[in-house]
Amino acid sequence: MTDSFPRRQARTRRFTLGAPRGAVVSPDGGRVAFLRSRGGTDPVTCLWSLDLDSGEERLVADPRALEAAGNEEDLPPQERARRERLREQAGGIVAYATDRPVTMAAFALSGRLYVAEFASGLSPRLIDTPPGVVDPRPDPQGRRVAFVAGGALYVHDLVPRLTSLLVRPDDEDATWGLADFVAAEEMGRMRGFWWAPDGERLLAARVDDAPVTRWHIADPANPDREPVPVAYPAAGTANAEVTLHLVALDGLRVPVTWDAATYEYVVDVSWTSHDLLLTVQSRDQRALRVLRVDTGTGATSEVAAIDDEDWVDIVPGVPTYLGDALVTAGVADGANRLCVGGEPVTPKSLQVRALLDVDGDTMLFSAFDEDPTATRLWTWSRADGVRAVTPERGVHTGRLVGGTLLVSRASLDSEGTTTTATLPTGATRTITSFADPAGLDPRLEITTAGARGLSTALLLPSWWEPGTPLPVLMDPYGGPHAQRVVAARNAHLTSQWFAEQGFAVVVVDGRGTPGRGPAFERAVHGDLAQPVLDDQVEALQDLATRHPDLDLDRVGIRGWSFGGYLAALAVLRRPDVFHAAVAGAPVTDWALYDTHYTERYLGTPDGNPDAYARSSLFADAAAARTPHRPLLLVHGLADDNVVAAHTLRLSSALLAAGRPHSVLPLSGVTHMTPQEVVAENLLLLQVEFLRDALGVPAPPV
Template identity: 55%
Template sequence: MTTDSSAATFPRQYARTLRYTVGAPRSFAVAPDGARVAFLRSRSGTDRANLLWTLDAATGEERIAADPAALLGGGEEDLSPAEKARRERSREGSAGIVGYALDGSGTLAAFALSGRLFTADLRTGTARELPATGPLVDPRPAPDGVHVAYANTAGELRLSRADGTADRVLVAPERAGVTWGQAEFIAQEEMDRDRGYWWSPDSDRLLVARADDAPVQRWWIADPANPGTAPAEVAYPAAGTPNAEVTLWLLGLDGARTEVVWDREAFPYLARVHWSANGAPLLLVQARDQRSQQIRTVDTATGATELLRAEQDPVWLDLFPGVPAWTPGGELVRIDDESQVRALVVGDRQLTGDTLHVRSVFAITDDSVLFSASAGPSDIDLPPGWTGLFRAGPDGVTRFADNGDGAASAVHGGGLTVLSTTSATQPGSTVRVLRGDEVIATIASHAETPLLTARPQFRFAGERCIPSAVFLPTGYDRERDGLLPVLMDPYGGPHGQRVVQAHNPHLTSQWFADQGFAVVVADGRGTPGRSPEWEKAIAFDFAGVTLQDQVDALHGLAEEFPLDLGRVGIRGWSYGGYLSALAVLRRPDVFHAAVSGAPVTDFGLYDTHYTERYLGHPAERPEVYQANSLIPDAPKLERPLMLVHGLADDNVVAAHTLRLSSALLAAGRAHTVLPLSGVTHMTPQEEVAENLLLLQVEFLKNAL
């Protein structure tokens, strides 16, 4: 732990350590022979530059495989705008080696550093630079380790021989705006697909996505603090407007091309690609309204595709990590909710029931499918926010690893499992390497120990049993201190589970509690982890459903906890920012002050894949967009409201806050606006992140 007096406050430490992620091991990969585990980790809890490490499974020894400082000669990284945008999409705030890929044997790692191409031999721990034309992104070795493919900012997909003897173009764009081998904005931001090409198991060709953003409207992100700087051009597909045109091609190593054909008019979204030795390549393609999708196989000789499975849902279809995929026996593995339960399905067999809510598939072995799940709708014995690991195999569905009442994630291969577990009572996570059930090593974390201890009290609140966590000030005494002003601290929307059985995600809430608040975090309908019905209850009604659940959780918890319902504030970022502003605009009888960070105030300004999934197409449902917009509610404001927004945000653009502020001003409603110059949707800048916490506390204390 640092002893620097300038850093001896929680806000400073929290900001400097990127929420205590710096120094923690991450991005694990296991060699197929089980000989080693690769991972990323920086040298300390304040050094953001990740190194590539290996752990020897036989001895437990950790060794550096690639050190950015040595490879760059001690120089600073020089990131291209494309790489900065890519990191923004993945919410990556660290530096150094932020990602890598392995060959089929797990001995050769490829990675980008400062836009240059490097490889590391994981057996010897030596790394070197390969000839490449950059700045480049996403290098990936062929399974046989002979070539390394990579994309670059010119839109090319190129090949470099792993022995360093050649670098050449495999395919180049025909014009500006076309990229080969890169995931387009929507795929990165909303589909959790961050790659644009896939090697064949035989290393003789690739499946490559071609993205053409010519149809996408252009927006301009200016830097008002530096008027001499030209605005940045951004291709942003807002709801109801055209997306990039994405096609898929089979490319031979000689550059020969064969287009992969499916009905792109009906299914324009390329959501998933899977290519393994267990079967033909699999595609998952979605309709624009995401209420229908197809899993198709690819004929690698002709590029023709064949329908394997068609899926429909009257509300929407979700995408999941790890599926669709093949078992070694050629059965299709998928996750669906046709039975109103989020279930694991292999072939035509549903393997899980209503006691589990399946979240992802993380490995497929010769006889089993390994997956993560939270408690299903019929199981309320487990605490809110619990996630466990399971095996579906010859003995049915069994627990794969015991993580108690915490949360778990894992990577599995070569007979080894890298198991990460958390606890609500212990900082950080514990990473163990297991062979079978035997722990053979623990991978050390260099993350700093937080200066405070989170003390979440988990509850299912109200009649709907809303997963919630309550935080009281450290040392609080009810007889002495009485009722406390309340701070609701939600995200409250899709993909954003806040109530988890872990310690570090709750530290900010505890810090706010220690400033004299009772803090409530509630995961209402729309948040993940309960049931398909729970998640889909928000269809066409963000505002009504998610706001009502915050109110209900607050009132339900007030029956047990010392909550002063006459002094209730709310704060949040992104969807949480939307929910916070919504709360004071529509329910001033319940909420008395709000801090709204980077809010989506008009969903007509947010992207296609996200917004249309939940609210429909704006041309077809304009009344839904109007009902869920904050702008028409501006004249209703009667409570203190602080709006915070990064002016460089290209995800939730600053126009959201500026339009709401203009509407408030036109209605004569006083409010506070805090513009953050040069800040994107993330706030990795240390001073900005620290002072944001301090300013929010000051504003809320004054308002309440």
């Protein structure tokens, strides 16, 4: 008997297992290191190497062949937290780092350090270190490996095989070499130390969580267990104190100084052969500064200033250098643009998403053009200006190193992703993917809807015949940073499965989502609720004028995280449009969410209480709007990102208002649901709830 789609999707981690990822290209462009498991249902990730000239692929490290892996991973708590921030659902070697020439790599398994050489063919070597190794990184010369263990920063010298403690925590709330919570969760900075180009010292972050409010994550299913304390920087409260220090190999430290009272967020560090650059941001996120660090004294000087009346976006890959010119990114003439030497070089027609690489005099970047559903790759150089690298429609990312272009492409024409390297000679090599096929062909129409031309996807059952009314299921995320309507088949698989259960599924990317430029993204400033909800309603009603078989008397909505917030908001604020909702891990009161995300849009609770009131669900829970629509709240009780208090407090408010609803607590589940049985049955329970609430019969067999 063939397993159901929900079971296969859960087992394959959304059909991502077995696909290559985490590629690093050697500086000569001749070799690619990458991660991949051995099959589409194998969650144990291995390290591989591909010689691009010969096409020879080699398995460098298989966790199952290494003693430390065992059958169950025993992860240090800092590594579990890092994987939660990354939403990492696989196991084995999920991260690695190399030296500059990509001749060797370091990685951790179950808190133990391994070093592998790409050319030797030898098995990776287990390094004798203190337990609990996190984030090992070789120096650029490949002579030493730095790592964190127990919140202390160590360096292992590979030739004499000696491990030295560089700096240990001087307080129980302090760590060295790790990213703080908001840096990892919201800024995309997952690391807390950086090697100097010559490998003779490091820049290390000291994170002091003492100022941060302590919350407690309990396990009600096991009342004998102590609640876990979590330093959670909720909106309007204190962040961790992050300081930076230049640390020599003998442990001598020089503090880096800047106006940390004004610019408390450490966004990123870039240590190039030109300079040591530090990017910092103000608490209100309206000011971002790029600072040059004097590596002798630790003093800083400003080299770039970027300001915005709403907020300054953090763009991956910048700042850096192109030759001697500083590369930054910012808003200019209504577009997100790359700047070289302070001057915009990308056209207003492109919305830059990330700078991916600088190769000689050429920059590789990803951007949206007039089609916000497609992420394409482009290059810019002084000689050639802007050139499209991937003109075809799809979702692309890539690398450009040593003249070799590595492109990963997902599209509507095929399943999964295809990763192809194009050498300077024009020869190509494709890295094999072992990902399982989904066996589900979306019946998909990507269009625009409403007066704003909102990106909209409509998915219909494969068995549906025109003239047959279909209940509607809205399936949005709807919030900042994330898109759901993209030109990639696998992004629509879950929605198509819901369609097969008897729904017309509608997905809308409204204001606040990426792809349409700064004004579109900033339309949610001061209000995360009404513009987002209005766009869902407007797109639905417009789509129904073109598709009269959409039954607007039976409209459900489901979502997770921000999508869960939007789903609950929909049935509470617009019960005239939405007739049932499944809200998974919803933010219900933005004062309970973290500083960096929430304050970007709403300010602080004390400074802008009206914005928090407008965006909260609690006034809607108490409002006298009728009828009361069926609402299922789902929440992982171990969630340390959107804590379960969001759902529990909303449930209390609904109960106090006499509003019927259902709550499904998920014991031991975090903000992710990687557990196979949980992930499968969660989909099945949602379908059952929505069918009952909307009166939807089972689909034909």
